Amino acid sequence: MKSVEIRRADNAADVAKQAAFEIISAINQALKKQETFNIALTGGTVGILTLQVLGQQEELVDLDLSKVHFWWGDERFVASESAERNANQARQVFLNLIEVPSSNIHEFPSIDQGLDLEKARTSFENELLTAFEGKSPKMDLTILGMGPDGHVASLFPGHHQNSSLIVSEHNSPKPPAQRLSMSMDLINNSDRIIFVVSGIDKAEAISSVHQDTDCELPAAKVAAQGETLWIVDQAAGSAFWSC
Secondary structure, three states: OOEEEEEEEOOHHHHHHHHHHHHHHHHHHHOOOOOOEEEEEOOHHHHHHHHHHHHOOHHHHHOOHHHEEEEEOEEEOOOOOOOOOHHHHHHHHOHHHOOOOHHHEOOOOOHHHOOOHHHHHHHHHHHHHHHOOOOOOOOOEEEEOOOOOOOEOOEOOOOOOOOOOEEEEOOOOOOOOOEEEEOHHHHHOOOEEEEEEOOHHHHHHHHHHHHOOOOOOHHHHOOOOOEEEEEEEOOOOHHHHOO
16 A cells, blocks of 8 residues: 655754664565565765665664665766766665675666667666566665755656656756666655655755645655655755644
């Protein structure tokens, strides 16, 4: 059954702490009844902070991370060693510090792999389908941030979605221009979604998403198959909480 919860946090650190707790709980509960767990990570300041905090949790050692597969909601189409890549930032603060098979880490292609953006999109779609053995790809948990303009992953307001699985963005309003992203359909096929949102610059978008029934921002179109949990700090939710 679909549900939405909006949870208040004190600040970015509290957002990350709450999200880390929820991630560990979700993995722990799922692996009691299924063989693998697929999670899509997010970049951004709060997304990376969440991974850093997650790696510090003692409960992490009790999880069989060999059964967890790590994906990303989106990625900047830049060189493989670029510090701008969400995957590299995630490796630095989290993935390089835990015991997880390299085959469980599914990075988007980089620009130095000899593929243009469209071929990279197709290649990663094929990897996704192969990993799910031809079944409809489905994340057990997707972590999302939200931009001040209400974008999620690399799905921006007013931009056309060109695939039901992986989207290629040629002209991102935020540099770098080229990006790859999970589609809204793939994001919404997740069993559960957790938003991690912090900062006063998100306040207007948060208010619109949760109070305007006609809101057309991408974040307003996100809905997991089960629970969609918004963890929003006091600053980001200031306009919403005051109503």
